[in-house]
Amino acid sequence: MKPQDYIRTSIKTALTACGYTIPDEKLLCLEKPKQAGLGDISSPVAMNLTRLVKQPPRQIAEKIVAHFPVDPFYLEKIDIAGPGFINFYLAPSCLRQTVPDIINEGANFGKSTWGGGERIQFEFVSANPTGPLNIVSARAAAVGDVLANLYNWTGFKADREFYINDAGRQVRLLGESLNARYMTELGSETPLPEDGYHGEYIRDLAQEIIARDSDKYKSLDTTVRCATFSKMALDYMVQRHQNSLDKYRLHYDQWFRETVIRDSQAHSGVLDYLQKHELSYEQDGAVWFRSSQYGDEKDRVLVTSEGEPTYFLIDIAYHQNKYSRGYNKIIDLWGPDHHGYIPRMSAALQALGHPKDSFDVLIIQQVNLLRGGEIVKMSKRAGQIIEMDELIEEVGVDAARYFFIDRRVTQPLDFDIDLAKKQTDENPVFYVQYAHARICNILRFARESGVHLPEQADVSPLQNEQEMALIKKLLDFPEIVSKAAEGLEPHRITGYLHETATVFHRFYHENRVVTEDAPLTQARLMLCRAARQVLANGLSLLNISAPENM
RNA sequence: GCGCCCGUAGCUCAACUGGAUAGAGCAUUGGCCUCCGGAGCCAAAGGUUCCGGGUUCAAAUCCCGGCGGGCGUACCA
Numbered sequence: 302m303k304p305q306d307y308i309r310t311s312i313k314t315a316l317t318a319c320g321y322t323i324p325d326e327k328l329l330c331l332e333k334p335k336q337a338g339l340g341d342i343s344s345p346v347a348m349n350l351t352r353l354v355k356q357p358p359r360q361i362a363e364k365i366v367a368h369f370p371v372d373p374f375y376l377e378k379i380d381i382a383g384p385g386f387i388n389f390y391l392a393p394s395c396l397r398q399t400v401p402d403i404i405n406e407g408a409n410f411g412k413s414t415w416g417g418g419e420r421i422q423f424e425f426v427s428a429n430p431t432g433p434l435n436i437v438s439a440r441a442a443a444v445g446d447v448l449a450n451l452y453n454w455t456g457f458k459a460d461r462e463f464y465i466n467d468a469g470r471q472v473r474l475l476g477e478s479l480n481a482r483y484m485t486e487l488g489s490e491t492p493l494p495e496d497g498y499h500g501e502y503i504r505d506l507a508q509e510i511i512a513r514d515s516d517k518y519k520s521l522d523t524t525v526r527c528a529t530f531s532k533m534a535l536d537y538m539v540q541r542h543q544n545s546l547d548k549y550r551l552h553y554d555q556w557f558r559e560t561v562i563r564d565s566q567a568h569s570g571v572l573d574y575l576q577k578h579e580l581s582y583e584q585d586g587a588v589w590f591r592s593s594q595y596g597d598e599k600d601r602v603l604v605t606s607e608g609e610p611t612y613f614l615i616d617i618a619y620h621q622n623k624y625s626r627g628y629n630k631i632i633d634l635w636g637p638d639h640h641g642y643i644p645r646m647s648a649a650l651q652a653l654g655h656p657k658d659s660f661d662v663l664i665i666q667q668v669n670l671l672r673g674g675e676i677v678k679m680s681k682r683a684g685q686i687i688e689m690d691e692l693i694e695e696v697g698v699d700a701a702r703y704f705f706i707d708r709r710v711t712q713p714l715d716f717d718i719d720l721a722k723k724q725t726d727e728n729p730v731f732y733v734q735y736a737h738a739r740i741c742n743i744l745r746f747a748r749e750s751g752v753h754l755p756e757q758a759d760v761s762p763l764q765n766e767q768e769m770a771l772i773k774k775l776l777d778f779p780e781i782v783s784k785a786a787e788g789l790e791p792h793r794i795t796g797y798l799h800e801t802a803t804v805f806h807r808f809y810h811e812n813r814v815v816t817e818d819a820p821l822t823q824a825r826l827m828l829c830r831a832a833r834q835v836l837a838n839g840l841s842l843l844n845i846s847a848p849e850n851m
Numbered sequence: 852g853c854g855c856c857c858g859u860a861g862c863u864c865a866a867c868u869g870g871a872u873a874g875a876g877c878a879u880u881g882g883c884c885u886c887c888g889g890a891g892c893c894a895a896a897g898g899u900u901c902c903g904g905g906u907u908c909a910a911a912u913c914c915c916g917g918c919g920g921g922c923g924u925a926c927c928a
Contacts, residue, residue: 332867335874345870351908358908383871384908429928469928587926598854598924605926612928640855641923664856667921671863708864711856713921715863720877728890729876735890746887784867796865799875803892810883810892851890 304395305331305780307375308342312387318368321350321361333777340380340388341773347385358385396772397760403775403831404757411782411838416457420627423449425634425665426546427464430538431475432500434545434689436668440714441634442689443705444665444791446551448632450842451786451794460554460628463542464619467535468559469612474498475538476531480523482507483530487516506537545690549698550844559615561622568610568618571653572603580652595648617649624655632661632789640664663789666713668705673719696721699845703730706843707795729799733836734848736802739809740833741849747815747826758823767808768828774804775835782842791843798839805832 309329316323323329328349331342347362354361362381369379375395380388403410425445428438445461452459466472478498484491486507493499510518510533518526539556546553562568572588575581580591586606590613593600603614623631635642643662650660670677670687677687693701700721707729708714720728748754763772777797785793814825840847 330867332870335866335871339871343871348870348908386871466928471928585926589926602926607926609926611926615928637856637922639923643855666856712864713857717863717877720863731890732876735888739888739891743887750887780867788868790867792865793867796875803875806891807893809887813887815887850888 303779304375304391304776305342307372308344308389311370311372312344312346312365314370315365315368316346319364321354321365323350324353334386334388339382339386341391342389344387344389345385347381347387351385361385362387391773393764393769396769396776397763399772399776400760400763400827400831401757403834404827407834408838408841410834411778411842412454412456413779413783414456415783416452416455418456418458419629420458420460421452421630421632422460422462422623422628423452423632423634424462424464424623426542427466428542429466429471430535430542431471431498432538433502434542436670436687436689436692436716437636437665439549439689439692439701440668440705440710441636441665442546442549442551443702444663444710445634447702447706447791447794447843448634448663448786448789450844451782451791454782454842455786461552462555462557462623463546463553465539465556465558467539468563468615472531472535473527475503475534476527476529478503479507479530479534480527483510483518486511487519502541503534506534545688545693548690548693549701557619559619562615562618563610567622568614571614571618571621572610575603575652578652590645590649590652592645592648592652595644595651597644597648601645613645613649616646617653620646620650620660621653624650624653624659630659630661632663634663634665637664637666661789663710665710669713669715671715671717671719676715692718699734700728700730702843702845703733703795706791709790709792729795730845731851733795733798733802733840734846735851736805737833737836737840737847738849738851740805740829740836743809743814743829744826744833747822750815752815752822752826754826755823758827759820760824760827762818762821762824763828765812767804767811768825771804771808771828771832774801775831778835778839794839794842798836801832801835801839805836 308331312329323346329344329346331344334340334343347365348358350356350361351358359381362385366379366381366387371379373392375392377390377392380390382388423445425441426434426438428434434442449459449461474494474497477494481491481493481497482504486504518529521529543556572581575590580594581603582589582591587602588604589600590603591600601613602611603617604610620631640662646662647657647660651657670692696704696718704716704721705714721730744754763769778801781793781797785791808828812825814829815822837847
């Protein structure tokens with residue numbers, strides 16, 4: 302049994318013995334003391350009970366401690382501190398035991414089953430196929446990928462999906478823009494359409510087409526030519542997106558096309574359902590959805606007075622389609638400019654009978670790129686955007702991913718290119734990777750020195766401060782993974798890895814691993830292996846490499 | 852105007868979602884290599900958590916009112 306589980310069940314036993322009943326399991330939650338010297342695990346349960354029991358928290362804590370069944374294998378002592386915290390000090394015997402446990406669990410250490418196999422879908426990036434992926438997409442890509450990993454680790458069945466907007470006005474404009482570039486390249490000057498796409502990539506594609514098919518399309522009727530080019534440009538852009546994400550080590554389970562919804566008339570079904578349940582009405586020649594009944598600030602148009610379905614209606618049908626594919630929970634990652642869109646989508650899905658909390662949107666805040674301490678100005682109109690490919694090329698996949706994950710997603714991010722490129726101690730990616738490489742090097746050194754490395758060895762020689770500190774840190778990993786998943790907070794993982802690296806470096810600095818003392822050497826090698834395993838597991842969760850040497 | 856997000860060390864960010872003396876990394880200053888990788892370690896300095904009220908055993912966190920910043924406010928996608 303894990304020490305946390307032992308403490309939780311024992312608190313319950315003590316509570317019943319005291320005659321206290323808790324209305325909510327959440328009141329039992331355990332914490333890590335902020336301050337060193339206040340124990341290893343802490344319970345605020347006494348403070349949580351003050352209002353119910355109407356007694357001072359310290360008094361409650363004393364009663365609980367008096368009835369607590371102490372098992373010396375797990376606990377050294379119990380304290381009451383501050384306003385009424387019950388602090389538990391883990392016994393060295395219990396701490397040491399986690400070292401062989403971690404080695405046995407190997408790549409599975411940190412995983413849990415609380416998701417119960419529930420299916421969850423993350424849709425992210427879903428950039429319009431009208432231009433290359435940019436920096437914000439790169440952030441969303443890293444975050445979405447890690448979130449899916451986190452949920453798979455915690456016992457869910459998580460999928461990644463990319464939604465391709467391959468229909469509508471923008472695709473038409475894309476075709477017309479390519480047409481203009483193509484015709485101009487062939488000598489008949491054609492202006493870009495109003496709101497057309499100015500980027501170089503369209504000219505590149507036009508040149509590619511000419512190199513391959515010469516002027517084959519020139520004689521076509523303009524509308525036919527534009528339609529052909531729309532499709533070609535679309536396929537080209539989607540392929541480009543796939544290549545970029547591939548390089549980023551991100552692999553989607555599904556690339557879903559908007560035309561699948563349109564072609565199947567799925568949106569008509571949605572419309573029928575809403576009409577039948579009197580959740581829509583006609584006004585000024587358009588069809589409106591009563592989204593204000595579900596908390597949106599006003600009603601929204603589903604079908605324009607021209608008789609065209611709005612993007613919103615198609616999007617509802619798309620989300621309905623996700624549910625019909627068996628997902629219990631849907632999480633979308635959107636850009637900050639879409640936050641106003643959340644209430645209406647949530648309203649629509651509730652109207653269709655889905656539980657409110659089955660749909661969640663995580664807003665990924667904007668990214669400012671810093672070079673030489675200055676914000677790099679980006680303007681879409683002038684074609685002045687930094688592409689995801691350029692960024693990866695410049696700083697590498699590992700650093701890019703780490704920097705994007707390292708900050709709370711709901712917070713705007715300043716991405717310092719110069720720092721990410723640095724191969725020095727200023728760069729946190731290397732700090733963590735270096736700890737891993739350093740451990741690999743110790744193990745290598747031990748082998749080369751003729752030390753035999755058995756599967757398991759006695760860990761009882763581990764007892765000094767740095768050894769215990771490292772073990773305690775390793776022990777935290779599964780809980781960090783769970784909390785990062787539950788709160789959609791991947792930055793907890795990078796934070797934890799950085800701390801773990803620090804504690805390891807400190808241990809390394811104070812203690813020589815390979816020495817004349819054979820039992821101690823074996824025990825410390827075990828500890829090194831456990832630490833290496835945890836660092837490797839954390840890095841794999843982020844899809845960042847764990848190098849054996851650097 | 853209205854709505855959403857945000858304001859924490861010089862800079863970039865944390866703070867286990869209401870907990871104990873608000874912590875890291877850069878940058879600054881000063882130490883540590885006959886020895887498993889110094890891409891490392893130790894230490895100093897740095898704070899009225901934007902301001903003012905309120906809620907309670909407890910507030911950076913929740914509520915109200917200011918101030919400052921970002922975004923949104925389409926029968927576009």
